[in-house]
Amino acid sequence: MEPALLVLLLIAFAWGVYLIPPLLNSRRDTPLASTQEYDRVAARLSNVQDTQTMPVSRTQVLTRRRRTLALVLAAAVGTLVYAVAMQSVTMLLLNLAVDAIGAWYVAMLLQIKQARQVTRIHPQVEEVADVHQRSVVKIAAG
Helix, strand or coil, X not given: CCHHHHHHHHHHHXXXXXXXXXXXXXXXXXXXXXXXXXXXXXXXXXXXXXXXXXXXXXXXXXXXXXXXXXXXXXXXXXXXXXXXHHCCHHHHHHHHHHHHXXXXXXXXXXXXXXXXXXXXXXXXXXXXXXXXXXXXXXXXXX
């Protein structure tokens, strides 16, 4: 199969995933009688109130981030191997796009890590400032 055709099929599939469901569900958006609409909204609100969100643990978040990073890295290596094996410029461009996504994801993870470190350091700074303020008050009083 030609690499350009493969890329076009992937793009067509992606468009289909986003365009076909709204067309099939467009009937749900037709106006109903006011009482039916009220019942529908009330049922939707009661479902929202009934659901309880489970707290996500730190290990679950880290596991999900590792899996996502592994998937992006595997996609980058896979597209590079395929581009070299088929000598395809199109797949090489796709590989560059996947590499850019990987770089963005790693940058985002580093930014999250840096923000967590700042929030850990910030309470310690407040404690030092509090100790410093108390020592200044003792010196001024004594």
